[in-house]
Amino acid sequence: SSSSSSSAPTTSPSKVKQECDEDEDDLAFADLREGRGYTPAVIESVMRNGMNPKKQHEVSLLVGLIDTVAQREKIKTVVDFGSGKGYVGQVLTVVSPVGVIGVECQDHLNDAALRRSELIVAWAKRKQMASKAGLVCGYTAPVQPKGASKNGNVLEPVTTVTKMVRDGEDIDNEVDVQHGTLITGLHTCGDLHTSLLRIFCESGAQALVSVACCYHRRTEEDNSINVFPISEELVKYKGLLTRKSMELACHAREVWAKHDELHFYGSTNRAMLEKLFCNHLPHHDPSTVKIGRMKLKRGQRPTDGGEFVHFAGFASEVIRRLKKKVQAQNDSSVSDEDKRTQKHKQPNESPTTLSSKTLPRWDLLPESEDVLRPIYDECMPYHHATVGLYALRVLIATVIETLLLCDRVLYLREHEGIHATIFPLFDPALSSRNFVIVASK
Numbered sequence: 001s002s003s004s005s006s007s008a009p010t011t012s013p014s015k016v017k018q019e020c021d022e023d024e025d026d027l028a029f030a031d032l033r034e035g036r037g038y039t040p041a042v043i044e045s046v047m048r049n050g051m052n053p054k055k056q057h058e059v060s061l062l063v064g065l066i067d068t069v070a071q072r073e074k075i076k077t078v079v080d081f082g083s084g085k086g087y088v089g090q091v092l093t094v095v096s097p098v099g100v101i102g103v104e105c106q107d108h109l110n111d112a113a114l115r116r117s118e119l120i121v122a123w124a125k126r127k128q129m130a131s132k133a134g135l136v137c138g139y140t141a142p143v144q145p146k147g148a149s150k151n152g153n154v155l156e157p158v159t160t161v162t163k164m165v166r167d168g169e170d171i172d173n174e175v176d177v178q179h180g181t182l183i184t185g186l187h188t189c190g191d192l193h194t195s196l197l198r199i200f201c202e203s204g205a206q207a208l209v210s211v212a213c214c215y216h217r218r219t220e221e222d223n224s225i226n227v228f229p230i231s232e233e234l235v236k237y238k239g240l241l242t243r244k245s246m247e248l249a250c251h252a253r254e255v256w257a258k259h260d261e262l263h264f265y266g267s268t269n270r271a272m273l274e275k276l277f278c279n280h281l282p283h284h285d286p287s288t289v290k291i292g293r294m295k296l297k298r299g300q301r302p303t304d305g306g307e308f309v310h311f312a313g314f315a316s317e318v319i320r321r322l323k324k325k326v327q328a329q330n331d332s333s334v335s336d337e338d339k340r341t342q343k344h345k346q347p348n349e350s351p352t353t354l355s356s357k358t359l360p361r362w363d364l365l366p367e368s369e370d371v372l373r374p375i376y377d378e379c380m381p382y383h384h385a386t387v388g389l390y391a392l393r394v395l396i397a398t399v400i401e402t403l404l405l406c407d408r409v410l411y412l413r414e415h416e417g418i419h420a421t422i423f424p425l426f427d428p429a430l431s432s433r434n435f436v437i438v439a440s441k
Helices: 013-021 053-073 087-095 107-132 191-202 243-248 253-257 261-280 308-333 336-342 369-413
Strands: 077-081 099-104 159-162 181-189 207-213 419-424 435-440
Touching: 053 087, 053 181, 053 207, 053 435, 077 087, 087 099, 087 107, 087 181, 099 107, 181 191, 191 207, 191 369, 207 369, 243 369, 253 369, 261 308, 261 369, 308 369, 369 419, 369 435
Parallel strands: 077 099, 077 181, 099 159, 181 207
Antiparallel strands: 207 435, 419 435
């Protein structure tokens, strides 16, 4: 959506993309944009543990690219923001001599990264000892990893820092982001990606290799962190994107196109479920319904077909999850203070009123056949229209993502001395958020 001001100039994603493509910065990264100049990293079996094929594909290509950029820019330290279980940093320590610091805000992920790192260090030591004894054959990685230090240690484990990264905060107390540092992040979620761009521009970091994800997500409920537009070039157009628009940018036509016909009954089932919510929860807010990944039983899966029994099974499982959330929130909200307050409540006030009046009343949702059947009969004739709507959404998604990413590249280029480019790194059929931003000073 755009501002109503008549004085605002007009633009289009295609014009913005042209400005990105024609910049002289692309000449500095021409070989990388063309898929040359870097080699995918080999991931040994001990490091593949816990990685699905998609993650292996992403880590292999990203680490290969980081290694190439690090060599060109004489990087000594790589800071991996949103490092999770440390997949990127751990592979990087084997193929590159750089030091790695992982920054992750969740303690349990940092703990998992440290455990994985210790196993990899132990593996590297065993491998070195076996090599000296003449027992090694068939290894695809170097017998002596590039990350081996001069003091005799085979590999240094990845350093981890537990830290929530926010705009405007100084992170130098925990992470030394100075000259000789490369900032990276694999699928940094929501406003973390724009925060990394700002950290790169404002710190002494020398290079950036970053892949964004989930453009719509925020760490601040009040949306105080701006994620679009951030470049002066697009700010002057006074354009805006809603949260729903940015969520739409996360969809990829390559993934959508590979599904068979039965898959799309899932979209229709979800639309019929929305009808149920609207009928029985007058003040229903669709954004509050976060179902998450579901492992449905046979007969509940949308891909089992579009018959009523599959819709009913799907709806029942979703409602069961939502009711469980309501119960958990009610249990946690009844604190000692609530209990003391309830002693003085009005005679006709129910015990749960005090703790649940602001919660969506998902516990009131019916799931009987006499309620679900009329909704199914009314909505199923529109199944093909629903699929058509999703097809149009996916086509628009590409345009919105182009606009978002080009805005971020333009933001980097507006800073003096920064060269930046963007190009596809991953196979979009495997990893739909496949564009990487590379920048250097």
